[in-house]
Amino acid sequence: MGAEYFNVEKILYVIIAVIGVPVNFVAIVILSRGKCGLSTCTTRYLVGMAAADLQVIVTEVILYQINYHYFPVCFLNITPVCIVLRVLSRIAVNCSVWFTVTFTFDRFVAICCQKLKTKYCTGKTAAMVLATTGVLFCLKNSPLYFTYGPRAIIDNVPWFCYPKPSYFTDPGWVAFDWLDIALTPFLPFAVILLLNALTVRHILVASRVRKRLRGQSKEENRSDPEMESRRRSVVLLFTLSGSFILLWLTNVAEFIYYQVTGIGTEGNKAEIIFAYVGYLLRNFSCCTNTFIYAATQSKFREQVISAVKYVFASVLRFITHH
Template sequence: METFHSIRKIYYMILAVVGVPVNLVVIVILSRGKCGLSMCTTRYLVSMATADLLVIITGIIMWRISSYYFPVSFLSITPVCSVSIVLFYAATECSVWFTVAFSFDRFVAICCQKLKAKYCTKRTATIVLATTCILLCLKDVPFYFTSEPGEIIDNIPWFCVAKPSYHTDPAWVGFDWFDKILTPLLPYALILLCNALTVRYILVTSRVRKELRCKNNGENHNDPEMESRRKSMVLLFTISGSFIFLWLLYVIDFIYYNLTGISPEYYNDSLYIFSEVAVMLLSLNCCTNAFIYGVTQSKFREQFKNLITNMVASILQLLN
């Protein structure tokens, strides 16, 4: 168990060291609007990167790393760490639901040509993202009241300990179910549904278009429209597929402890490690999108190279 704790501490430190600059670079590159993506898509991707960055700051740096290396600090005061918990949950859920919003936007862009012109716009994306963020922040306010002080020193409450009633009181149990259904069970279902409908539509339309082009031209030429859709599909499926894979163990853990009635605080060593690995994997989701853009988007790679080149040139100019 001691070895696992050491691995976990190193893991979160690496995640913070890598995740912060990576997401900042993504935000800068995408905000320039030179990656060949629509303004609508760019707005979703920038929002997702911003939410991922906030998850790293609030959940990994302020919560995990702070408790590992600075067990007693300003962040350990009960009201402060309660606020940190609310911010972490809000950032995490925004990251998840922004992914859902992006998946639905791409579904509309690919499968609903009549609705595309009205829905897939910069204005609609702004309204969807802002509304989602506000509603999730309001929904997570009750998390502030789920903790109680672990100690009181000189009339100052320290540390955040989950109230015993959180796992037994019907109101809190209902809130916990609502929270987990909202994130990630419902997003899981919606993303799978959007992807399934998108795949079905693409398979049907590509077969029809291929047959029509063969009849008209006598041979199968490249189809620019299908190529454009293919690129959209690659970006959509890699992002949503990464989310589904990295959140899978967390979903399994949630289903397990609700079916068995075993509270996570009473897990044995094996179940405890399983639940912590699940959290570690979903935390990794905050860094994967940046690498997905690099692998799937050639213009993103080009803009990244230009950014690095300009940074190096600026540093050398300062040194000289």
């Protein structure tokens, strides 16, 4: 059962890489042009999320998972290189998760905090929040470089990187590990669920008040541009955050199970596969946002169609002239 799963996993990680790299690159290019009808701050958060997802695909999926499955011994497994890739992968995953949190908070402010909206929901603030978040996670993960050591030394060359035994016993490193787990993904889960619940509550209250006021002014049959704009914003917010929670849920459940039962995955094939499926789904979450944009944002979809038509037309012109 285990061997069959890992044979399938090898193929799935290649599929994730083949999908994840182009779709995130397309999202970055199209969103950066600013022609999708989104505000500047929303656009910057979505570009930041796509860039972080692309980094996860490169560092975690291509350079680690695919390398592990298809090239078990290559220069990427030399200990110093391996350690740098592990640190970069952790930074990318942290940024991918927390950029989703910052976007959720931005939409919460835009929908529920009208007085704060004009000051906070700006392109400048979005750029500052994303840059600060990225720098903080670079600093937070830097100590990880010193937690790994080589698994073997062959001809004076250290190979592979595994956590040192002190990482699991030293109180400082144990605390660091718990902080890392709390920051990704438990605190993001709690924050996203709380913000979405508050957003839903605000929308329900505001909708009832707005319908009552419009009813009193006898405008029931007229369209409501503000509510339509808010609806599109809410659909984008809930689909992005909902996708994140669903695809991370298996990974979180596996960790909770391990902590509650105290049972590791050593020797238990079902638990090993469950843990690896959690990581697989977590990495797959870095492929979904572009499809969500296309499904929920008509102008983004139009830009994608235009880009595809342009590429096909260019290829056709090249073929016909040669």
